[in-house]
Amino acid sequence: MLHCGARIGVPVSGGNTVSEVVPVAEIAPVRWQPDRSRKVPAWPVPRVWQAMLRGAAGKCPACGETRLFRAFLKVNAKCAKCDAPLGLARADDAPPYFTILLVGHIIVPLMMVVERVWTPDLWVHTALWVPLSLIMTIGLLGPIKGMTVGVMTAMGMLTEAGPG
Numbered sequence: 096m097l098h099c100g101a102r103i104g105v106p107v108s109g110g111n112t113v114s115e116v117v118p119v120a121e122i123a124p125v126r127w128q129p130d131r132s133r134k135v136p137a138w139p140v141p142r143v144w145q146a147m148l149r150g151a152a153g154k155c156p157a158c159g160e161t162r163l164f165r166a167f168l169k170v171n172a173k174c175a176k177c178d179a180p181l182g183l184a185r186a187d188d189a190p191p192y193f194t195i196l197l198v199g200h201i202i203v204p205l206m207m208v209v210e211r212v213w214t215p216d217l218w219v220h221t222a223l224w225v226p227l228s229l230i231m232t233i234g235l236l237g238p239i240k241g242m243t244v245g246v247m248t249a250m251g252m253l254t255e256a257g258p259g
């Protein structure tokens with residue numbers, strides 16, 4: 096193909112062809128290009144660590160001035176101060192997953208050490224680790240969900256369509 100046009104065979108009478116220059120625009124289909132323009136949100140976009148710390152503290156990850164949750168784990172639909180659509184952050188299973196991961200990696204080694212050192216009765220283990228696991232899980236779920244929403248805020252995932 097030429098830079099500004101292409102030679103194509105144009106059939107003429109008698110079965111022969113004659114070369115003719117046809118502009119590329121007439122031959123090549125229009126190629127689809129992704130929209131690479133940067134969309135700047137209307138709310139402040141903090142750094143990831145800052146957003147995580149704000150979220151862990153239960154504050155709006157975008158501005159850090161209002162509350163993130165309206166109930167135990169219910170995220171406010173919109174920040175009253177900066178209008179960040181926090182309700183669009185679909186944290187889904189991420190907060191429980193990280194909570195289980197963290198609590199499990201704290202409780203299980205402690206349980207093994209206690210068993211190895213003191214070898215208590217089974218009821219002692221039950222009375223110790225079940226309440227401790229519940230307290231840690233309930234206590235960490237909120238801050239971890241806040242951190243997850245913070246990461247999503249910092250990474251531009253507060254959209255109807257999700258990331259992208």
Ligand SMILES: [Zn+2]
Pocket residue numbers: 155156157158159160161174175176177178179
């Ligand atoms: Zn805010």
